[in-house]
Amino acid sequence: MLLGTWNLENLYRPGGPYGPEDEAAYEVKLAALAAVITELDPTLLGVQEVGDPEALKDLAGMLDDDWQLALSEHADSRGIRVGFLSRTAVTVLADTTAFPAELRPVQVDDSGVTVTRAGRGFLAVEVGEAGHGPLRVAVCHLKSKLLSYPNDRFQPRDEGERARYGAYALYRRAAEATALRALADELLDGDGQGRDVAVLGDLNDEVQAATTQILLGPPGSEIGTPGYEKADKGDATRLWDVAPLIPPGQRYSRVNSGRRELIDHVLVSHRLVHRVTAAGTGLPGEGPPGLPSVGPDPAERRGAPGSDHAPVWVRIEG
Numbered sequence: 001m002l003l004g005t006w007n008l009e010n011l012y013r014p015g016g017p018y019g020p021e022d023e024a025a026y027e028v029k030l031a032a033l034a035a036v037i038t039e040l041d042p043t044l045l046g047v048q049e050v051g052d053p054e055a056l057k058d059l060a061g062m063l064d065d066d067w068q069l070a071l072s073e074h075a076d077s078r079g080i081r082v083g084f085l086s087r088t089a090v091t092v093l094a095d096t097t098a099f100p101a102e103l104r105p106v107q108v109d110d111s112g113v114t115v116t117r118a119g120r121g122f123l124a125v126e127v128g129e130a131g132h133g134p135l136r137v138a139v140c141h142l143k144s145k146l147l148s149y150p151n152d153r154f155q156p157r158d159e160g161e162r163a164r165y166g167a168y169a170l171y172r173r174a175a176e177a178t179a180l181r182a183l184a185d186e187l188l189d190g191d192g193q194g195r196d197v198a199v200l201g202d203l204n205d206e207v208q209a210a211t212t213q214i215l216l217g218p219p220g221s222e223i224g225t226p227g228y229e230k231a232d233k234g235d236a237t238r239l240w241d242v243a244p245l246i247p248p249g250q251r252y253s254r255v256n257s258g259r260r261e262l263i264d265h266v267l268v269s270h271r272l273v274h275r276v277t278a279a280g281t282g283l284p285g286e287g288p289p290g291l292p293s294v295g296p297d298p299a300e301r302r303g304a305p306g307s308d309h310a311p312v313w314v315r316i317e318g
Contacts, residue, residue: 001043001129004313005139005200005264008033010080010302011059012051018078019051020303030055032306034062037085039283040311044127045085046139048202051078060085074121082123082139082201093136094124094186099179106171109150110164118176119143122183132196132275132318136187140180140201142211143173145256145263146296154297170211173204177214184215184239188269192236197269199239202309204263207243215239215267223273239267242314245279253281253310255293264312278315 011033012019013026020026037045037059050056053071060067063085070090071083074097084090097117099106105114124138147165149156156162180199187197205211218234221227223244243251243262252260268276282289289310294301301308 001316001318002041002313003044003135003137003198003200003266003316004040004042004311005046005048005202005266006036006311007048007141007202007264007307007309008059009049009304009307009309010051010298011047011049011055012079013055013058016052018302019055025303025305028305029303030059030062033059036283036306036311037063040313042085042313043087044090044135044137045311046082046137046200047085048082048139048141049080050083051075051080056083056085070123070125072121072123074118076119080141081120082141084123084125084137084139086125086127088127090125090127092123092125094138094183095121096183097121097179099175100182103175103178106168106175108168108172110161115172118179119172122180124183124187129196129318135196135198137198137200138180138183138187140176140199140203142176142180142202142204143169144204145169145173146298173211174214177203177211181215181217184217184267185237188237188239190236192238192269193231193271195269196272197239198266198272199268200264200266200312202263203265206262207241207265212241212265216241235270239269240273242266242268242273242276242279245276245314246281246312250281250288252291253289253312254308255291257295258293262312264309266312266314268314272316275317276314277317279313281312282310284313284315 068086075081129135253264
């Protein structure tokens, strides 16, 4: 099976403030997305930036066969949310935004406003996996590194403001990663050796970032280290980022101001990681993904075809 994640970039029907301006541009975007999904041929695909639930139905209607859809009910201020496209029936296990009770409210701007929930929901589902029991997967879209400022600005007034709002975004992303890790703990239930569990999505940060590392659980045994092949008690709750299995020349899912970065991730439990046969970005067999370079203002790509992210995927023997 192929398990993947893809940020669809502003998937809205036309006419609103964020999506394509007209039907023609909308159809081009859908066709570009559908072509990639068809070629990728996933069994289960986690998706982000679904701004209009009906738009995801439109996209599914352009694919072969009948696809099952699941969407979080928790959208951000722009209406975007996470979800799944699945070839088999899905059962929703959780749809939450809550921070752990022990985590204090997080400051989000200069006025002192705080939040106690993630900006977008974390959606967890269960699907059947032939010969291996159920597969439990959570999809997420953590707080962006692209900063926004008061009065809809994408540029700071000065470097002090840039630093503060960078910190606010980091606070939120770290809190959201902590909440997502709590959900992963529920899905693993202390039995990572016996449960097939994956956490995937747009983490908005790279492999070694502190926020990404929060999700891994107990340290040690990373892919490519001497401890990887040695069982230990941390295997019960640990998650493995498959990034080291992606060919180095393909190890990016977005290009930010000319810089390649891997900010979309697939993390898997002990039972799954040793069944991974391949991992990649873009389309299998096509080499490095061709992506546009994006700047600090996401509005510049309104109505652009396709997505500014590449899919990230793993192939699992089964």
